[in-house]
Amino acid sequence: MPLLINPISMIKKTKLEKDIDSFCEIYPSFKYYKNYKKKFCYVIGDLDVCDLEANFYNTFRVKIFLNKDKYPYSVPIVQEISKYIDRIDDNHLDEDGICCLDIEHNLEKNSKKGIHLTSFYREKVYPFFVNFIFKQDTGNYANGEYEHFFDGVVQYYKEELEIEDLQTITKIIYSVASNTIPNRNEMCLCGSSLKIKNCHLTKIIPLKSLSKERLISDLINFEKIVNTNHSAHFTTNKQKPTPTL
Amino acid sequence: MKIYDDFFKIIKDAVESDTSNQFSKGLGSPIYGRTNEQFKAILNRIEDKEIASEMKMFSEGLGRPVNYNQQLGLHPSFAHLKKTDNVEEHYIVSVFIDIKGSTNLFKKFNKETNFLITNAIIKAGIHTALIFGGYVHRLQGDGMFLYFGDKNTEQKKAVELALQMVSVYTHFVKNDLKEYLLSQGIENIGVRTGIDLGKKEDVLWGNSGIGEISEVTTCSLHRSLASKMQSSAITNGVVVGQFIKDEIEDDEYFSSVTSRTGSENDRYIYRINDRNFYYTQYDFKWEKFLKKQNFIATDLYGNPTIKIPSSIKPMIGLKSIATVNKPYFNDKKNKAGKGY
Numbered sequence: 001m002p003l004l005i006n007p008i009s010m011i012k013k014t015k016l017e018k019d020i021d022s023f024c025e026i027y028p029s030f031k032y033y034k035n036y037k038k039k040f041c042y043v044i045g046d047l048d049v050c051d052l053e054a055n056f057y058n059t060f061r062v063k064i065f066l067n068k069d070k071y072p073y074s075v076p077i078v079q080e081i082s083k084y085i086d087r088i089d090d091n092h093l094d095e096d097g098i099c100c101l102d103i104e105h106n107l108e109k110n111s112k113k114g115i116h117l118t119s120f121y122r123e124k125v126y127p128f129f130v131n132f133i134f135k136q137d138t139g140n141y142a143n144g145e146y147e148h149f150f151d152g153v154v155q156y157y158k159e160e161l162e163i164e165d166l167q168t169i170t171k172i173i174y175s176v177a178s179n180t181i182p183n184r185n186e187m188c189l190c191g192s193s194l195k196i197k198n199c200h201l202t203k204i205i206p207l208k209s210l211s212k213e214r215l216i217s218d219l220i221n222f223e224k225i226v227n228t229n230h231s232a233h234f235t236t237n238k239q240k241p242t243p244t245l
Numbered sequence: 246m247k248i249y250d251d252f253f254k255i256i257k258d259a260v261e262s263d264t265s266n267q268f269s270k271g272l273g274s275p276i277y278g279r280t281n282e283q284f285k286a287i288l289n290r291i292e293d294k295e296i297a298s299e300m301k302m303f304s305e306g307l308g309r310p311v312n313y314n315q316q317l318g319l320h321p322s323f324a325h326l327k328k329t330d331n332v333e334e335h336y337i338v339s340v341f342i343d344i345k346g347s348t349n350l351f352k353k354f355n356k357e358t359n360f361l362i363t364n365a366i367i368k369a370g371i372h373t374a375l376i377f378g379g380y381v382h383r384l385q386g387d388g389m390f391l392y393f394g395d396k397n398t399e400q401k402k403a404v405e406l407a408l409q410m411v412s413v414y415t416h417f418v419k420n421d422l423k424e425y426l427l428s429q430g431i432e433n434i435g436v437r438t439g440i441d442l443g444k445k446e447d448v449l450w451g452n453s454g455i456g457e458i459s460e461v462t463t464c465s466l467h468r469s470l471a472s473k474m475q476s477s478a479i480t481n482g483v484v485v486g487q488f489i490k491d492e493i494e495d496d497e498y499f500s501s502v503t504s505r506t507g508s509e510n511d512r513y514i515y516r517i518n519d520r521n522f523y524y525t526q527y528d529f530k531w532e533k534f535l536k537k538q539n540f541i542a543t544d545l546y547g548n549p550t551i552k553i554p555s556s557i558k559p560m561i562g563l564k565s566i567a568t569v570n571k572p573y574f575n576d577k578k579n580k581a582g583k584g585y
């Protein structure tokens with residue numbers, strides 16, 4: 001008698017599906033939707049805000065979109081669908097409830113390494129909603145916030161590089177984008193009298209994880225504020241800024 | 246779980262005042278035994294007619310009144326059968342819970358400490374049962390025999406309540422209690438539970454015994470099977486009968502015992518070949534079930550937490566999680582990025 005094998009059971013699960021299974025096992029209120037013929041699949045479930053002392057605060061209904069083709073090398077999109085949070089800029093979500101969990105630069109860096117659903121939920125999604133409850137009660141976010149729009153990008157570079165001067169930041173972005181970071185024993189780009197290895201090298205290297213497109217786009221936007229023209233090096237190749245301003 | 250904090254304090258006080266802990270303070274220290282007054286003070290920290298404060302808040306949140314007016318062996322819906330020769334048919338859910346490994350406590354603590362610990366564990370079980378509308382039929386050493394269901398409760402609801410009760414209680418024993426006892430060098434403490442549903446036509450209620458040496462009890466195959474299935478369970482496991490599974494719409498909470506043991510002999514807990522009656526036993530995935538209950542929240546790491554209604558929200562407890570986040574806003578980016 002021939003052995004009957006169900007062809008559906010023969011289909012091997014993708015990395016994405018395995019991760020979703022494991023996520024739904026840990027957080028069983030979430031349910032997986034394949035979203036056939038669409039670029040993104042998604043999970044929908046309840047995110048319960050609790051502290052580490054087992055006190056419960058609130059529940060949000062959340063939808064997490066995952067790119068079927070690029071997972072884990074893409075940034076999931078998170079939507080607050082319980083409509084508990086007012087759709088205003090200060091709450092860091094748009095009119096559809098799409099949440100700005102972090103500055104895009106950090107998310108892009110993470111996506112290059114791979115963003116796995118469970119760790120993304122724990123490190124980005126869950127803290128975002130906890131922080132909202134914290135701000136609701138105390139009036140402030142626990143660790144501050146990025147300013148809105150391009151001001152937030154400026155803040156990001158200032159904090160990452162620990163440099164306030166925008167011209168210097170622009171120079172550094174250019175050096176990273178054009179792959180002309182000085183050698184270890186050359187002088188630092190910040191204008192100090194120190195060799196770069198003893199000064200800003202360790203702050204500059206992580207910027208290499210950003211895409212060239214993002215760096216050039218940031219450079220162009222910076223040069224709307226400061227009087228340099230490094231971006232000309234790239235714009236001659238018809239590079240256009242992304243609409244961040 | 247916070248609802249067990251008061252029981253937990255009793256256990257901790259019992260352990261800390263045990264003479265074995267005083268030996269560890271050093272040879273030079275004088276050893277003081279626990280006085281009778283101290284023993285009673287620990288034992289009676291939770292009063293018989295009042296559940297612990299956190300548990301009370303939980304109970305109020307569930308909106309179900311707790312019935313303290315119970316006697317062992319006298320289910321209130323069938324109390325009128327006491328000292329009569331009348332019998333009645335009525336469904337019942339039978340739950341057998343056994344504390345496993347409690348003899349290990351004697352390796353470390355004296356008998357008074359063991360009494361305080363096991364008593365606190367049993368009291369925690371009784372209070373959990375009361376909250377979920379259960380009736381304590383009998384206490385047997387380290388075990389409890391509970392009924393769920395009465396004349397005012399639908400059969401399906403009684404099954405659900407029984408499963409909720411054992412899930413909450415097993416979580417307490419498996420996590421909070423085990424962790425603490427392990428820190429005291431006590432291993433392998435856990436509970437094993439068996440549950441079955443006897444349907445109306447299969448359960449006979451009546452007075453068993455003579456005079457005061459009697460109880461109002463059930464005669465049912467499924468009561469016996471619940472007891473038998475309890476011994477099929479692994480430590481901190483729950484085994485249920487087919488009829489329990491049939492009352493719950495979601496199959497995802499059950500797996501055949503045979504799939505755990507690998508032995509086909511374990512598939513059925515009872516069979517009558519002549520009548521073609523085969524009764525299957527299932528491992529109940531209580532952790533999964535628990536996380537899906539309305540009264541449970543799932544924390545950052547996926548651990549279940551009781552949703553206790555409280556107006557006091559200590560924000561300090563959220564800060565360490567919130568600090569990880571630093572939000573940004575760029576609406577235009579989102580509009581450009583919506584490709585889903």
